[in-house]
Amino acid sequence: MSDRGVLHLEEEILGDDYIDNISVDNLIFSMHEGKLKVLLAKYTQGYASNQWGLIGHWARLDENLNDAAARIVKQTSGVENLFLDQLGAFGQVNRYPERRIITVAFYSLVIYDDAKLVGGKNTNELAWFDVFEVPNLIFDHNVILSSCLEHLKYKVRHEPIGFNLLPEKFTLLQLQEIYEAILQKPLDKPNFRRKILKMNLLIDCKERQKNVAHRAASLYRFDLDVYHKLREFGFSFEY
Template sequence: MYEKERAKSSTHFTFGISVDCVVFGFDGSDVKVLVIKRGTEPYKDFSAIPGDLVHEQEDPLDATKRVLNELTGLKNIYLEQLKAFAGVNRHPLGRVVTIAYYSLIKIGDYNPKPSSWATDATWTSIQDIQEMAFDHFEIFSSALNRLQERVRLRPIGFELLPEEFTLAQLQHLYEKLLNQTFDKANFRKKILGMDLLIPLEKMQKAVRHRPARMYRFDSNRYADLTRRNFHFEL
């Protein structure tokens, strides 16, 4: 029983809590994930998802923000908990419960601080992720699945694009994220019909054909619509 056992200290034992964060980005062509290379055993030289141990008096969400800031130089980025991975033998050196998060960043803003992290963090296309340390491949897969579900029901794709973007960029992002193609005309009609994008006067630059209009996601409008029971889809 919960109440009785908690009193006995034998039920509190020594182990680690860590956080691991799958950081997604989009470079205009591919959906990518930030992967680090481990420098020490166990799993030396294996790829891994960035993470860290949580301090004794630290909230895991704060720990993740800390890691993320060290890694990318960014604050206030989209961040959501995935779930905990807590198998008994997931870590060879002792029991470590990890709480996995995923975050979406504008890859152009990525600006690693010079630290032991950032030096060997690399953007890897999601198709190219292979073997990883610990159960990190499982964490990655799980994060990707969650993102694919989420992105269809919430307007979070914009987190992966620059503030100002073209509809073609947006379409391309969704195509890569969901592994499917969309008809250009229909995609535009659907997205613009939601009335969530602010068309800007600004046009695309430095292309040698007709330049596209730039848009910006209107988060206030989305909040409004949500209150009126609007549900984003696709």
């Protein structure tokens, strides 16, 4: 741990129960109105003060890294027991001013309506941003976000995605919007439907949407057995 005597005024004051050169950062994604969103925080303390960044904090000395990530997600988004996956460690020499800090990034996919933004002790504002319209973020957070979007792009081509971003019953259009948002390109509708249905991944609920202004679309749900098999064994989603 660093010598507290040389702590700069710009630095956040940490309790002794935190590791001061290891942080965790969370990329919390959600789909809203057909767009892929990421949750960002405006910070109140330290070098990050008054700037937007990923939802991050320090890891406690007595806390596993993924527990630290889950704690921070819960504190800020209100989402518990969520799907969390590690993206990796980011440790470039100059990523943080004056001190060497390694951050371990985790990403999670949450259902928009499940998130109740509550703010942490060191943040004064939380907001969802379109992933392609984020402001300049603190430190290397723009790099971490880009890296995570590349990772999601890779994943969407190799395994089924959507389970953690969609309600239990969803329309094919909702699923297509996720693929389009991650791949950053419009997909041909009949083509997308044909390919997705051919994978035997979806079960037709034999129900239609309710209370919609447009023509009600059919609802589908994931066949979880197939979902997990495709995750494990892989497939190629070409478009």
